[in-house]
Amino acid sequence: MGFWNVLMYAAWGLSAIMLAWMVVDAFMISSQYDEEYLMSSREGAEDEVAHGVALDGEN
Amino acid sequence: MMATATATSSKRIAMLKVLNPFHIWALGVGIVLVGEFMGWNFTVGKGGAYASLIACWVIGLLYTCVAMIDSEVTSTVAAAGGQYTQAKHIIGPLMAFNVGLYLVMAYTMLCAADALVVGDLMKSGAAVMGFADLDTRPFVVLTVAFLAWLNYRGVFMTLTVNLVITFLAFASLFVLFLAVDPMHQGAVLQHKALLTDLPYGWIGVIASLQFGMWYYLGIEGTCQAAEEVRSAGRAIPIGTLGGMMTLLAAATITWFVATGLMPWQYLGQAVTPMYDAATLLGSSKLQLMLFVATLFAAVASANGCINDASRAWFSLARDRYMPVFFGAIHPRYRTPYRSIIFLVPIAISFAFTGLLDQVITFSILSGLLGYTFMTFNMIKFRKMWPLGSIHRGYIHPFHPLPAITLLVLCCATYFATFLGYGATLLSIMAFYILASLWFIFRRYQYVKRADQFTMPWPRPKGY
Numbered sequence: 001m002g003f004w005n006v007l008m009y010a011a012w013g014l015s016a017i018m019l020a021w022m023v024v025d026a027f028m029i030s031s032q033y034d035e036e037y038l039m040s041s042r043e044g045a046e047d048e049v050a051h052g053v054a055l056d057g058e059n
Numbered sequence: 060m061m062a063t064a065t066a067t068s069s070k071r072i073a074m075l076k077v078l079n080p081f082h083i084w085a086l087g088v089g090i091v092l093v094g095e096f097m098g099w100n101f102t103v104g105k106g107g108a109y110a111s112l113i114a115c116w117v118i119g120l121l122y123t124c125v126a127m128i129d130s131e132v133t134s135t136v137a138a139a140g141g142q143y144t145q146a147k148h149i150i151g152p153l154m155a156f157n158v159g160l161y162l163v164m165a166y167t168m169l170c171a172a173d174a175l176v177v178g179d180l181m182k183s184g185a186a187v188m189g190f191a192d193l194d195t196r197p198f199v200v201l202t203v204a205f206l207a208w209l210n211y212r213g214v215f216m217t218l219t220v221n222l223v224i225t226f227l228a229f230a231s232l233f234v235l236f237l238a239v240d241p242m243h244q245g246a247v248l249q250h251k252a253l254l255t256d257l258p259y260g261w262i263g264v265i266a267s268l269q270f271g272m273w274y275y276l277g278i279e280g281t282c283q284a285a286e287e288v289r290s291a292g293r294a295i296p297i298g299t300l301g302g303m304m305t306l307l308a309a310a311t312i313t314w315f316v317a318t319g320l321m322p323w324q325y326l327g328q329a330v331t332p333m334y335d336a337a338t339l340l341g342s343s344k345l346q347l348m349l350f351v352a353t354l355f356a357a358v359a360s361a362n363g364c365i366n367d368a369s370r371a372w373f374s375l376a377r378d379r380y381m382p383v384f385f386g387a388i389h390p391r392y393r394t395p396y397r398s399i400i401f402l403v404p405i406a407i408s409f410a411f412t413g414l415l416d417q418v419i420t421f422s423i424l425s426g427l428l429g430y431t432f433m434t435f436n437m438i439k440f441r442k443m444w445p446l447g448s449i450h451r452g453y454i455h456p457f458h459p460l461p462a463i464t465l466l467v468l469c470c471a472t473y474f475a476t477f478l479g480y481g482a483t484l485l486s487i488m489a490f491y492i493l494a495s496l497w498f499i500f501r502r503y504q505y506v507k508r509a510d511q512f513t514m515p516w517p518r519p520k521g522y
């Protein structure tokens with residue numbers, strides 16, 4: 001088996017490992033944390049800089 | 060386990076604010092730069108070398124308008140979703156849904172196209188080294204899988220990698236520019252002999268506008284990082300406008316070098332024009348450098364596309380425009396991990412079709428539809444929240460001239476697309492109309508209308 005054949009198999013193998021790792025981790029997170037917490041983000045929340053807020057004297 | 064759930068139930072999760080203007084530059088330029096290595100040269104095939112230069116600057120003007128408008132609006136909306144979020148706040152749900160869908164489709168398809176390019180480059184490299192029939196599929200899948208894994212593990216590392224490889228790819232264009240001895244016309248470059256009049260007249264110039272978008276397509280993706288930058292009001296305008304300046308310089312250099320080395324008839328159909336330019340110079344080191352740089356540019360583009368598509372999908376889900384399941388954030392890595400995983404098989408499926416030009420055309424048209432809607436967004440934004448009523452990190456000059464210019468140039472590019480891909484244009488329009496009908500009649504009933512608007516914005520003028 002030549003170098004390029006080995007490289008192709010290695011690419012398939014690495015891809016499978018990384019994809020499987022993500023799926024397993026996602027399942028573990030779902031089992032460890034409350035769904036409400038995982039989906040609790042809100043746009044504009046925890047923004048330390050006052051972008052987008054009304055300027056003084058307005059509204 | 061239960062303790063974790065109980066402890067976190069009263070808190071909210073958020074994405075990490077860790078990015079700076081350099082990351083924003085890397086996100087924007089990283090997505091686009093592959094277009095300087097391949098694709099832009101189809102403008103030459105449509106209308107000749109001068110038409111390509113006109114397209115480079117006219118479409119450059121279109122994207123400068125996009126960058127200015129995006130910078131102003133996003134500097135007030137520190138939220139993921141970019142143009143989707145802008146449309147939601149300024150116009151309404153239907154336009155927001157459409158823009159969100161354009162973003163997801165444009166970036167997912169561009170990611171697929173980039174992965175295809177990586178596979179083709181590996182095949183070319185193997186062929187040069189004596190292995191003729193390399194299967195590209197494992198390298199296409201590896202590209203998407205590795206970059207999805209990187210994105211899954213955190214945005215800081217993802218965009219730091221993009222910063223490094225994008226800078227190296229950009230530097231290679233400058234090295235190539237210096238290698239052709241640009242100050243001495245005739246020594247290497249042969250513009251006098253190679254530049255001809257417009258071979259297809261001015262209609263060729265119009266036709267070239269469609270492929271002119273390759274020079275800049277994706278720079279607007281910087282807005283997707285608005286929720287993860289330390290300061291949206293500072294980082295988004297600096298990164299986006301700095302990226303646009305970089306791309307204008309890179310596009311002009313690219314055109315100058317390539318058209319001085321190759322006749323327009325060849326250049327207009329070349330697959331890897333910059334690699335061909337290095338080959339013509341007879342330097343194996345330059346050849347290797349351009350090969351690696353093209354690979355880096357394709358990987359950086361795919362990386363940025365996964366980042367942006369997942370943020371757009373996440374934002375749609377968070378507002379329940381799509382199943383809310385995808386609106387989850389990873390508690391350790393603080394990334395929209397379910398959206399990232401969900402888009403992996405879709406990107407691979409598009410890539411396995413092998414239809415690079417159709418995939419790219421769908422991506423370009425989706426982007427173009429988004430830019431068209433931005434013009435209406437901008438006009439309404441300034442009416443609803445006039446200057447002085449809301450804090451802006453950046454105020455773009457000459458309003459409403461950039462919005463009007465953008466609309467006119469978008470119309471010209473639609474016409475150019477219709478000339479080359481009329482059937483594709485109409486089928487894409489039909490797809491989005493059907494998706495809109497599904498949203499109105501089936502999906503919008505699940506949207507919690509008040510929950511969409513949590514930004515601390517003041518009440519708009521007249522409401």
